[in-house]
Amino acid sequence: MSISLRLIEVPKPELASQFLRTWRVSGRVICGALREAGIEMSEWKAASMRNRNYECYFQRIYERDEVRPLSSTFVKVRGNEVGDILEIRAKIVGPTTDAQGRLAPAVLRIFEIIVRQACWRDFEDTLASIQNLRNVEDERFGSYLSFTREAGSGNNFDFVLGLKATSGSQVRTRTYFSTERWLAPTPRNVSANFILMDPLDTSISATCAH
Known part of the structure; x- marks a missing residue:
């Protein structure tokens, strides 16, 4: 019996990995959660006939002039055909506020549902900044959230929530644990009595572990 050298060689600090977050909800589920809250998101489907990207979106224009919207809300959840989320973006133009300048409930x-469905609890403290229309940018464990006022525009705001591996250790972790590396089924590693489930039809609970 031979033993792989990888099991006995001295660890190299420069090759260390790092804890990295993943989405704990599918695109279809988060789109459904937004619809259940009364936000008229489209169905989770292919962006076009020839495009493998999937998405759902919502757009509401409240007021516009002859050129562009003066007040509007736009949200898009973008992912792939198996339901993995790539990024969530939103844009609000001329948002309605109360007497204290706080964003309309x-x-x-919308942002409360998105952040809480992601189950990254340490991002929930950014909601206070969003409510008060203050810039906030945060990055933790390869996940990032930003809510910023557009440069050169008095009252337009952009929101982004997603994943990105930036440091070398994060990139190594994401590469090593990639779906393509470990979950790509082949005739050799799928038994005859093993039934593959369609990820899009699998209900993923948004209940976060404590």
């Missing part, structure tokens, strides 16, 4: 609710 109906629009804030």
Whole structure:
């Protein structure tokens, strides 16, 4: 019996990995959660006939002039055909606020659902900044959230929530544990009595572990 040298060689610090987050909810589920809250998101489907990207989106224009919207809300959840989320983006133009300058509850609710469905609890403290229309940018464990006022525009705001591996250790972790590396089924590693489930039809609970 031979033993792989990888099991006995001295660890190399420069090759260390790092804890890295993953999405704990599918695109279809988060789109459904937004619809259940009364936000008229489209169905989770292919962006086009020739495009393997999937998405759902919502757009509401409240007021516009002859050139562009003066007040609007736009949300898009973008992912792939198996339901993995790539990124969530939103844009609010001329948002309605109360006397204290706080974002209208109906629009804030969109961001609350997105952040809480992601189950990354340490991002929930960014909701106070979003409510008060203050810039906030945060990056933790390869996940990032930003809510910023557009440069050169008085009252337009962009929101982004997603994953990115930036440091060398994060890139190594993402590469090593990639779906393509470990979960690509082949005739040799799928037994005859093993039934593959369609990820899009699998209900993923948004209940976060404590």
